[in-house]
Each structure stands twice: as structure tokens, then as C-alpha cells.
Amino acid sequence: CSTKQIFPPIRAGDPTLQYLFMPPRSREQLHHIHSTARVVLVLRGRGKSIVGLENVVSERELKPGTVCIFDPMCPHHFETPFSEPLIVAPLHVFSAIPNLETNHPMFNGTIKI
Numbered sequence: 001c002s003t004k005q006i007f008p009p010i011r012a013g014d015p016t017l018q019y020l021f022m023p024p025r026s027r028e029q030l031h032h033i034h035s036t037a038r039v040v041l042v043l044r045g046r047g048k049s050i051v052g053l054e055n056v057v058s059e060r061e062l063k064p065g066t067v068c069i070f071d072p073m074c075p076h077h078f079e080t081p082f083s084e085p086l087i088v089a090p091l092h093v094f095s096a097i098p099n100l101e102t103n104h105p106m107f108n109g110t111i112k113i
Contacts, residue, residue: 001029001078009095016095022047022078022086029077034070036094042066047086051076062086 006017022029022045031050042062049060049068053075060068062078070076080086 001026006089013094016092018090018092020088020090022080022088024080024083024085026080029079031075031077033073033075034092036072036092038068038070039091039093040068040070041089041091042068043087043089045080045084045086046082047078047080049076049078062088 001020001022003018003020006019009016042064044064045062047062049062051058051060051070051074060066062068068076078086078088
């Protein structure tokens, strides 16, 4: 998948909004957690949100207008088993460093599990 900032944080720690593109038929995103909450709006396409661990996992189909709220430390990832890409806008309520495309919470605040 690819990501870019829609608006960068003004100061370190300020919220930032991302644009996340996942190609069709993709399962490349690793199951992961963030130390802060995430609010994700589905802008275009269809996909699935996979939340939880081991035997306590839930799947939710995603379509335009769907909002996902992930509490801090909530294990999750997205998949696109359909023939269209999924485009989402995750709001990061806490950012790491402003104005650096590769130095933001999507990279620095993500812990692979």
C-alpha cells in the first residue's frame, strides 16, 4: 500500500490526516497496533477491516462512508479481496515529527505483531 499526508501536523504531536491507498486483491498489510487511537474514513473502494487476535477476531466489510475507530493498542489490518482498490483517510490524533513524509505515525507509531 502507499500513504501520503493530506495535511501535516503544525507542531510535533499535533494531529495529521493521511491518504492510504491499497491495491485490489491485496493482503500485504501486516497485522499491527498503534499506541494512540485512529479514526479511519473509507473514501473509495471496498475492503475488509480485520480486528483482534487469535480466536477473537472480527471482520468488517468496508465501503465508502464507513468509519472505523481503533482504540490504542487495538490489533488490526486492512485487506482488499475485491477487484477494486481501497482508499482510506486515517486521522492520527498524535504525530511524531511534522512535515516529513516518511516520518509520521503510520511508520513510527506502528508496531508489527
